[in-house]
Amino acid sequence: MNALFFGSFLAAMASGIPIAIAMCVGSLIYIWVSGVIPPVAVVHRMVGGIDSFPLLAVPFFIYAGNLMNSAGITNRIYNFALALVGWLKGGLGHVNVVGSVVFAGMSGTAVADAGGLGTIEIKAMQDHGYPTEFAVGITAASSTLGPIIPPSLPMVIYGVQANTSIGKLFAAGFIPGAIMALFMMGMVAYYAHVRKYGADIKFSWPRMGRAFVELAAVLITGASLFFLWDKDNEALGGFVRFGIPLIAVLIADKLFKFEAFMALLTPVILIGGMASGLFTPTEAAVAASAWALFLGFVWYRTLSWRMFIKISMETVETTAVVLFIVASASIFAWVLTTTQVTELIGAWVLSISSNPLVFLLLANIFLLFVGCFMETIAAITILVPVFMPIIAKLGIDPVHFGLVMVLNLMIGLLTPPVGMVLFVLQKVARISFERTVMAVMPWMIPLFATLILITYVPQLVLWLPGKLYP
Secondary structure: OOOHHHHHHHHHOOOOHHHHHHHHHHHHHHHHOOOOHHHHHHHHHHHHHHHHHHHHHHHHHHHHHHHHHHHHHHHHHHHHHHHOOOOOHHHHHHHHHHHHHHHHHOOHHHHHHHHOHHHHHHHHHOOOOOOEEEHHHHHHHHOOOOOOOOHHHHHHHHHHHOOOOOHHHHHHHOOOOOHHHHHHHHHHHHHHHHHHHOOOOOOOOOHHHHHHHHHHHHOOOOOHHHHHOHHEEEHOOHHHHHHHHHHHHHHHHHHHHHOOHHHHHHHHHHHHHHHHOOOOOHHHHHHHHHHHHHHHHHHOOOOOHHHHHHHHHHHHHHHHHHHHHHHHHHHHHHHHHHHHHHHHHHHHHHHHOOOHHHHHHHHHHHHHHHHOOHHHHHHHHHHHHHHHHHHHHHHHHHHHHHHHHHHHHHHHHHOOOOHHHHHHHHEEEEOOOHHHHHHHHHHHHHHHHHHHHHHHOHHHHHHHHHHOOO
């Protein structure tokens, strides 16, 4: 019976059917043949799989990312990053990484980064004489920062499936994201030295000073909000806690004519609000969308009603796809549990070794392989129920494993045959798929280096969540 289940699923995948439908095919054939539950119960299982309050964050994070992409905020992020690091050798390569770090705090997906900010970055690098392969490679690598640095769509899905704090998962992504960015910038510096790339703008104290003032203003605002929004300060009243900070932020942005100050505040508002207990991750997603609407319609005035309707419809379509994958994977995971496949896999893995370090090595190899062939959301929804009993027995923190899992699957987005980022960048750069793949290969080095570090030094992942959520 298990052979029938997996055989029908793999046959459906091999025929080119989308992963969500392939999971339904395998599950329905098994249920129909075995008669384990009435077919009508499948619908209830699928609906139950997406009937979750934390999953409400999914459409709102997608919405916020789409709004930021369409409201001209990506151009502001690019200009801010250019002022900050464009004067370094290989400047636009560094700009690419810094821009993705900032954009990651708003979008939460690698594909949005590659298709939005990546379009600006690749064109700018081509115009400045950089090889197209270099531009595509660094853009692909930096796009993976989106799901690591919060907010993160895959982290939301993982948190729901693993019944793990989404706030802790978000906080856990900061240090690994910073390490990834530093490794990428180190590789840009190496290429700049070997290939004699120069700076793309002249060094200017006033320009760089303004960028650092903008960055300092964001950090000061973040610290202030974290203090004011703490539950212990509820007695201060709503105006002091919310009204005065908003007025101060608006005045500062107008007075200093900052480039991306308001956009940079997005992750500050999200993480500050969650860490202080002001709102849940789901409410944080709504806050991100509201902030993006405010910036687009009121502050920058770059959104029109026609754009608003178009963005809303795109968000509905994307959300429907994501939630259909989750619903299909929920019935697939239920069949896995019913057939005791999860227990068999767990027993087999533990029979190989009960050493957590060995398990993490095997899990990395397996997840890298899965990431080459399976969409990220589907992989998380299917595999988390398989892995959770094993990591519980081995004493591995689910937050730590969540970061390891997501980074593995992000590397999968850069590998053929299913890597979505590859297809996006192929279209943006207008080069062949083969050239795109070859351009990305060297940039796996900083990603694998980070993966090894966070796998075997868990405190890099767990230290910040422990401080913010004691």
